[in-house]
Amino acid sequence: MATVVVMPQLGNSVESCLIVSWQVAVGDEIAENAIVCEVETDKASMEVPSSAAGTVLAILWDEGDDVPVKEPLLVVGAAGEDPQPALDAAGWKGKDGEEVTQTEATPTRAAEEPTVEAATQPERTEATGASSPRARNLAAANSLDISEVAQGSGPGGRVIERDVKATLADATRGAARAGAHGAGVEGTGLGGRVTTGDLSAPTEGGAPQAATPAFVTSGEREFPGASIETPLKGVRKVIAERMMHSLASSAQLTYTSTANAAGLLALRKKLKGSPEELGLSGVTIGDLVGFAAVKTAAKHTNHNAHLSDGVLTTFEQVHMGFACDTPRGLLVPTVRNASQMSLREFSAVSKDLAQQAIAGNISPDLLSGATFTVSNLGGFGIESFTPLLNVPQVAILGVDAIFPRAMVNADGSFGVEQRIGFSLTADHRVIDGADAARFLQDLVRYVENIDVTVLG
Template identity: 30%
Template sequence: MAKLATITQLSPTMKEGVFVEWVKKEGDAVKPGDVIAAIETDKAVMDLEAFDAGTLLKQLAQKGDKLLVGAPVAVIGEPGEDFSALVAGAGAKSPASAAPETPAAPEQKQPVNRAPAAIPAESVPAKPTGRIKASPLAKKIAAQTGTDLSQIEGTGPQGRIVSRDLAGAPATGPRVRAGTRQNNTKIPMTPMRQTIATRLSESKQTVPHFYLSRTVNFSALLKLRLETNAGLEKLHAAGSGAHLPKKVSVNDFIIAAVAATLPDHPAVMRQFMGDHFLQLGNADVGFAVSLEDGLITPIIRNADQLTLFEIAAASADLAARARARKLKPEEYTGGTFTISNLGMMGITSFQAIINAPEAAILAVGASERRAVEGKDGSIVFADMLTLNLACDHRVVDGAAGAAFLGDLAIYLENPGVIR
């Protein structure tokens, strides 16, 4: 008997997904657990698995379709079955983000609801080209600016064109004369952007934030990093150290220092649960990774039990898979503490919004070369780094947050104790 394959909840915060591509085609045999399609959730591109055995009789979704959890995407059954009633019934009851366009005739693809396309004031007919790998956001920007994607070299995964590749790209569409005004364009939000908007709004509105700042001398750590990476480079050049990372980043040192500090500060490892606190037992440290249309926070589990090199290897792997949208839900949910580092972008100081239900988040900027007083009273130059800690005042008091920052500063100013 034919059954419908539907969109399942592929991440804890997923309410809808964007259909990416089919893995199985009509006529293919499937069994429970087989991956039949790829769905973009609010966090990653996830595999959609079949729950029934049989033949994929009909595909009910196509690339770009925006579907709520529970929406049908395929019919699975036995060859020759009449599934027209099943498809028609699914159309009447299917969860959808908007009303269906028109009822589908039997044996035809069920119409699905798509996110509204961004329509420029003056559209340019697309030139026939071969298949171009480009992200949805890059395609929207190209449509708005009249940019020919076939002339753009992609810098994303597998040569995929992403939004940054379009910066400064020449437009091929009609140009607007100076002094004239263009119509505004409506750009639909991706599932990830919608989730970010919802979660951060809730955090800022419901969590009483307060902020602490502390400046640390970063010179010793930067020197140790240079020496460490020089040694790693020599080992790898000699064909040794295959078990070691290629290099250690500044962020790896900060993650290691935070992980070492957390166990001595249980207040920072608590979560507000309404009528009680949840005391977390593991130092699971998340770090923000910027994506094309948002960000995600992969988590290094039990980071306080890992060496600096193990943290470097884990962070490099998680960051790479995060940018490829390949993280599993358990790899970006359920953290203890989050680090947001914008130092590589030249930002020297900023305040971050707490990643609820966590109790605190550390915002890290770029170090600055400053004149400071030396131990003998002379003026010396040092690399100074500003740390900004945002705390949930329901859980962490000012003195507790200050004590955490004080111990963290000791680790960062004496990096030799970071194992």
């Protein structure tokens, strides 16, 4: 009998996944655990394996669909077998809650364009108020009230990302929001800007005036070579939306400071040569700075906090997120209860999480729940940067490179010392400049006395 493969529960906090791309088509022979599609949550991309071997009989969703966990994804069985009995046994009612026919359940290709039926669903007769996290983030980043989305094409009428995109792409709204000028058309707004009224007003022929975008030309200059257009998808798309949402929803300000790095370098050298059985030889400069940052965040609880819907929540324990560069893009694993760990534990857990993230098999549950984040670009030689908040967090610490700086000795002679830079971004709605300065003062003190800090 045919087997229904369902969307797996990819973490306790995951309610649905967006299908990024199908890796199989109807008629393909697949093995058990073969990858059938790539999906993304609001935090990461993952691959979904098949729970059965056989011929792909039916693919039930299109790329771009937001699929609830435990919902049927596809049907696998013997070649030529009818998938409908298996779907009936699974209680499958179709994407919109209605029985599907044999034709609807068996598209000819897995990666085909969404069906006409899916693209022209009737408007909802009642507002469900449900929307995916990606839809909410995209709407917030573009100052769009999610309730303005006329209809949802997700399961049960749920508003998903493509619905928000469709609303934003509306020519009248888009041109009016951007203040675009129609070609040869004078608007009635300030400075001749075209307004919504201008765009919807009848022309001399009686038809509404369509928005005509203005293009900037390069004269007779030509650009050599070909260009490549690559749609954002997967983790890259998630990062883009989260960063836009971060900037649009918070008041971010970055403060910089430096610390004498002599103690860091000396302790790192000593630990590197320590006995293997102590488990400290692999501790890095990044581990030491991260450990000091955790101690600082534990003291300054207004930095170890979330701000959501006008409510500030401070946390007793520091759950430290750290930016991790992976082949799929930026991920932020969370070292839970970092403020209760020894240096050895902190270093070991951080490395294990980083390896999971780079390998692409980290659980989404380990990519959430951080209360404070550290982003380290010092290894790339960056001396100062502006890290963006991982909202709803209210602070993130950027770790810069260690670099030489001239100094004046007590006897008046000149010398050189190694210093490390820090870039603290804080949400000015709840963290004043003086608060951020005090955080950095304590961090510098912990770093410059790191041999004592790690004993605390």
